[in-house]
Amino acid sequence: MPLKTSYQKYILNFKFDAGTSRGVLKEKETWIIKVWDTSAPEIFGFGECGPLKKLSIDDRKDLGEQIADALSRLEDRVLPSTAEEVFQVAGELAGAELPAVRFGLETALLDLLNGGRRVIFDNDFVRSELKIPINGLIWMGHMEAMLLQISNKVDAGFDCIKMKIGSLDFEKETDILDYVRRKYYQNNIMLRVDANGAFKVHEARHKLEVLSKYKLHSIEQPIAAGQPDEMARLCSNTPVDIALDEELIGIYGREAKRQLLEKIKPQYIILKPTLVGGIQSCMEWVEIAESMDIGWWLTSALESNIGLNAICQMSPYLKACGHQGLGTGQLYHNNIPSPLKIEGGHIFYDSEESWDFTNLDV
CATH class of the missing domain: 3.20.20.120 (Enolase-like C-terminal domain)
Structure with missing residues (x-):
């Protein structure tokens, strides 16, 4: 069945003034994307697109529009069946110009592929067997x-x-x-x-x-x-x-x-x-x-x-x-x-x- 998507800007508020050589950070703007299959909307994958101000190449004013465009081209596709296919699809939709978006797409699709349990890779860490x-x-x-x-x-x-x-x-x-x-x-x-x-x-x-x-x-x-x-x-x-x-x-x-x-x-x-x-x-x-x-x-x-x-x-x-x-x-x-x-x-x-x-x- 075809995929559906949504996204949201989310502002993270620091507990303190975080000092770096590029200035003091008080908040962090990020974008959360959600992907689900129309046959089972209660199962969904989450991904995050969070470029850093003045550093990421996709720190751009139209990032929301770029995310919307990538997600619109993902909709109505079928969920990839392997991690390799996920990487290929994310690369096609985001390319080299949108590294944070590509990471968010990879994560959301892998999460959905693994049952919408926030499992990106089923390994010892997510099974609470590795610190x-x-x-x-x-x-x-x-x-x-x-x-x-x-x-x-x-x-x-x-x-x-x-x-x-x-x-x-x-x-x-x-x-x-x-x-x-x-x-x-x-x-x-x-x-x-x-x-x-x-x-x-x-x-x-x-x-x-x-x-x-x-x-x-x-x-x-x-x-x-x-x-x-x-x-x-x-x-x-x-x-x-x-x-x-x-x-x-x-x-x-x-x-x-x-x-x-x-x-x-x-x-x-x-x-x-x-x-x-x-x-x-x-x-x-x-x-x-x-x-x-x-x-x-x-x-x-x-x-x-x-x-x-x-x-x-x-x-x-x-x-x-x-x-x-x-x-x-x-x-x-x-x-x-x-x-x-x-x-x-x-x-x-x-x-x-x-x-x-x-x-x-x-």
């Missing part, structure tokens, strides 16, 4: 506030801390890192930092040398994306392992991805499905990176629990190792209640809890 280790995210702010965040994360059981840097005075940021290293043994706490491209090219090498004193696991995107020659030079002789993040946005097609990684040769890449074009695109990045011995991990991009749930289920599906960046579900006053729980530095799916879509009108 995924995650990093505790430290937002930018006053030094005292950041130190308190770190202390709270460690007390909550996180053994991997990710700190955003690049907006405070660099000396103050290194003071925070020095405090962490003096207070907590290196073997007990893994430290990651994320510069969001804030370092100037001429200062990046020096700052990496300074940061290397604090035995960091890695630094994300030290300089702004779109400077592959400079990034390649940094990665070729860096005292701190470098992870590409924003650099991956807008790179589509297996060959283009391979060329980028061959040129820059980073130590890691970070995969945000909303930003890089969804599940199938992430699968390509993983295959290419692993063939070149480049490490990787998954990170959410401030999605609601609908998108976060999908990315969590992607983790075992793609055989992700180590700490993932999946701790953003607790950021909002009005997130969609879900079985996702964080405990002891891990995220898990509590199958005894239920989804609550009362706040949605989709």
Whole structure:
């Protein structure tokens, strides 16, 4: 029977002012899409399209119209019968220009294909048999506030801390890192930092040398994306392992991805499905990176629990190792209640809890 669709804009409200090198976030605009078969409308799949302002290539004023157009072309089709067919259909409808929409379509269709149970991939995570280790995210702010965040994360059981840097005075940021290293043994706490491209090219090498004193696991995107020659030079002789993040946005097609990684040769890449074009695109990045011995991990991009749930289920599906960046579900006053729980530095799916879509009108 033919498919039917609907969608809704949903504004997520932060519990606090979330500081980044690109400014302070107070709310997050996202779009929830719903897909069902006319023969059984009570069974439906949910997906989320949540591009990031000033970063995603589909951060555009007409995004609602683009979503409506993609969904109108999905209507009256028959539900794909395999994940591969889902990826093909989502690619046809959204293409390279709408990565967040493509991810939302993939998720909604896979959810419906799996019975409308918020199961994107039927694996140990969604069966409550796997807890995924995650990093505790430290937002930018006053030094005292950041130190308190770190202390709270460690007390909550996180053994991997990710700190955003690049907006405070660099000396103050290194003071925070020095405090962490003096207070907590290196073997007990893994430290990651994320510069969001804030370092100037001429200062990046020096700052990496300074940061290397604090035995960091890695630094994300030290300089702004779109400077592959400079990034390649940094990665070729860096005292701190470098992870590409924003650099991956807008790179589509297996060959283009391979060329980028061959040129820059980073130590890691970070995969945000909303930003890089969804599940199938992430699968390509993983295959290419692993063939070149480049490490990787998954990170959410401030999605609601609908998108976060999908990315969590992607983790075992793609055989992700180590700490993932999946701790953003607790950021909002009005997130969609879900079985996702964080405990002891891990995220898990509590199958005894239920989804609550009362706040949605989709």
